Amino acid sequence: MFRISGITRTTLVKWISIVCVLVILLVSIGCGGSSTKDQQSNDLFVTPVWHSAAEVKAYTDQHLSEAEAIYQRILDVQGERTLGNTLVPYNDMLIEIDRVDGLSDLVTYVHPDATVREAAEESYERAEKLINDIKLDHDLYQAVTSVPAKGLDTETERFYTLLLRDYNRAGVNKDDTTRQQLAALYEGIVSTGKEYKRNIDEDVKFIEVSEDDLIGLPADFIESHQPGENGKIKITTDYSDYATFETYSAREDLRKELYIKYMQCGYPVNDKTLKELLDLRYQYATLLGYSDWAAYWAEDKMVKTKEVITDFISDVAGMAQPRMMNDLSELLAEKKLEFPEADTVYAWDASYYTQKVKAEHYGVDSQEVRSYFELSEVKEGLLGVTQQLFGVTINKLQNPDVWDDSVEAYDVFDGDQFIGRFYLDLHHRDAKYSHEALFMMSTGVQERRAAVACLVANLPGPGTAAEPAFLEYIDVVNLFHEFGHLMHHLLANKSQWVRLDGISGCEWDFVEMPSQLMENWGRDPDVLSQFAKQYQTGQPITRELVDKILQAEGFGRGLFLMDQMAKAKMSFVYHNQDPTNINLLDIMKEIKKEYSPYPHEDNTYFYDRFTHIGDNGYSSAYYTYMWSLALVKDVFTVFQANGLMDKRTAMSYRHKILEQGCAVDAADMIKNFLGRDYSFDAFERWIQE
Numbered sequence: 001m002f003r004i005s006g007i008t009r010t011t012l013v014k015w016i017s018i019v020c021v022l023v024i025l026l027v028s029i030g031c032g033g034s035s036t037k038d039q040q041s042n043d044l045f046v047t048p049v050w051h052s053a054a055e056v057k058a059y060t061d062q063h064l065s066e067a068e069a070i071y072q073r074i075l076d077v078q079g080e081r082t083l084g085n086t087l088v089p090y091n092d093m094l095i096e097i098d099r100v101d102g103l104s105d106l107v108t109y110v111h112p113d114a115t116v117r118e119a120a121e122e123s124y125e126r127a128e129k130l131i132n133d134i135k136l137d138h139d140l141y142q143a144v145t146s147v148p149a150k151g152l153d154t155e156t157e158r159f160y161t162l163l164l165r166d167y168n169r170a171g172v173n174k175d176d177t178t179r180q181q182l183a184a185l186y187e188g189i190v191s192t193g194k195e196y197k198r199n200i201d202e203d204v205k206f207i208e209v210s211e212d213d214l215i216g217l218p219a220d221f222i223e224s225h226q227p228g229e230n231g232k233i234k235i236t237t238d239y240s241d242y243a244t245f246e247t248y249s250a251r252e253d254l255r256k257e258l259y260i261k262y263m264q265c266g267y268p269v270n271d272k273t274l275k276e277l278l279d280l281r282y283q284y285a286t287l288l289g290y291s292d293w294a295a296y297w298a299e300d301k302m303v304k305t306k307e308v309i310t311d312f313i314s315d316v317a318g319m320a321q322p323r324m325m326n327d328l329s330e331l332l333a334e335k336k337l338e339f340p341e342a343d344t345v346y347a348w349d350a351s352y353y354t355q356k357v358k359a360e361h362y363g364v365d366s367q368e369v370r371s372y373f374e375l376s377e378v379k380e381g382l383l384g385v386t387q388q389l390f391g392v393t394i395n396k397l398q399n400p401d402v403w404d405d406s407v408e409a410y411d412v413f414d415g416d417q418f419i420g421r422f423y424l425d426l427h428h429r430d431a432k433y434s435h436e437a438l439f440m441m442s443t444g445v446q447e448r449r450a451a452v453a454c455l456v457a458n459l460p461g462p463g464t465a466a467e468p469a470f471l472e473y474i475d476v477v478n479l480f481h482e483f484g485h486l487m488h489h490l491l492a493n494k495s496q497w498v499r500l501d502g503i504s505g506c507e508w509d510f511v512e513m514p515s516q517l518m519e520n521w522g523r524d525p526d527v528l529s530q531f532a533k534q535y536q537t538g539q540p541i542t543r544e545l546v547d548k549i550l551q552a553e554g555f556g557r558g559l560f561l562m563d564q565m566a567k568a569k570m571s572f573v574y575h576n577q578d579p580t581n582i583n584l585l586d587i588m589k590e591i592k593k594e595y596s597p598y599p600h601e602d603n604t605y606f607y608d609r610f611t612h613i614g615d616n617g618y619s620s621a622y623y624t625y626m627w628s629l630a631l632v633k634d635v636f637t638v639f640q641a642n643g644l645m646d647k648r649t650a651m652s653y654r655h656k657i658l659e660q661g662c663a664v665d666a667a668d669m670i671k672n673f674l675g676r677d678y679s680f681d682a683f684e685r686w687i688q689e
């Protein structure tokens, strides 16, 4: 997933959650660079780390006041409107807001101090409010449209075109009353979306078990789950606990109990919150003249219309259905070995029996696999691959200023040029964002600002030399995924116009392309062998084991695809109607009946914990993951032909796609890289292979 900053979009999005891994190759991640590099990073680096609510407020006041002052100066211009007196300061104003909104969004989700989180949330809402005011200010719009469009260079023309499109999609040409209504609705959408997600994050549930109940679980999991004062061991619905328990626990009753708890996080409070959110989005879209939010949200994506989305979902589901049935019968056969009378595979069986099928049919023992993925080795590996592939240098900061001791900071250089900083906040804490995501803290602008981002995850660890932390293979792939987003964000800094830089202005159904593409490096035997070493023996992972992992990974593809399409359909259908009398539960059950491999379990409410729906970037567009994956399959054919570490291919990809930000339409970027229009042929072959 991935979070995005809102300033550049007419939308409401602040982040991208993503999954990625780190591979290490050649580069040392030792301590900081030369003094020249330090100096450059000081010049460009402007995003602070907040430690108190007072700091949050002072910083926010400073930059939003500056933005407002620029705003006023643009309005006050007398005489002829020019690039210099209108568009250039407009860009400066956006940059001032960008200083606040991405950072405050992150802090809202990760800061250990509740007062800082609350102050940051207020900052975020203030920034969003200002963005909204700007988008709906007819005088400002008039000022922008009075700049002669003739004679602008290509990049400026692109900025200008997108700006006008943003204005139109925001409703700047509506009458005063309507614009006031739109502003109020927008504000409501932002705060209700936050509330929906907070309700999930703060509703951590748990089950209590005894030591004997931990049968099947890995030793390090048992080690890190000691009994409390009542002699019971707490297993929570936090993702790292949940995923491990569902995968390994041999106790069906306990897997079921935890599954039900997990599917109740956010319930029932989010019933009301989600309905409110759907209603606000519907009102917003219809006031702008669209039939519903799904239509509004599709318009500025690659798909352009919602009909393309419905066709895509049903096409993918149609192709995946037979494969899902095969997967399901394999899981049932596996379950029957334990329970000969069994006739149904339940949701809480899926990970457990999938893991068993992988171990028994493909010879993949997840616990053996984990022993190759010690966290610090994986991190170094990922950093190395990233450096080699994209030609950048990454230096770890010693004693960085951070919000929690477990957080690490890294500076990224392109040659001698400092281009950005990223933080790794990888481990679980109470009240922290409970999924994986890349938060874009600030957008890089050519020769002016460094890009800053934070990768947030909830991995085991950090571990110590005596007690190292190990990752599941899927976590490794997920880290590669998130690094794909990260490099996209850091490298898209070539334009002077912040609207064109970074990821946030890209078509949303394209943004999961670079991230999912990068997962492929986490699946390559040569790449993996450079950092995946068996913890006790130091032996690198063998090609045979990687092949087995990949074959095993292929198992369950039908289940995965159908599950993804079920989620895509849910997110779409909830937004594809007037929500006044919507029955969230009935719709979910209906969709599950058609798409889900597993029967619905009473007392579970996935729609109340479906983070992507609350997120204003994804909302009705969960299909974007699969759409982007379809693009990945096409783009990756070039790397397959030329070699994954082929410098020329990687640099061509970097220049023609990653660096472009949204200076070019996604379809054209891909065309420039491929030398032809994109196609979904490779994706179809992958579904059916």
Ligand SMILES: [Zn+2]
Pocket (backbone or CB within 6 Å): 001, 002, 016, 017, 018, 019, 481, 485, 512, 515
């Ligand atoms: Zn992602």
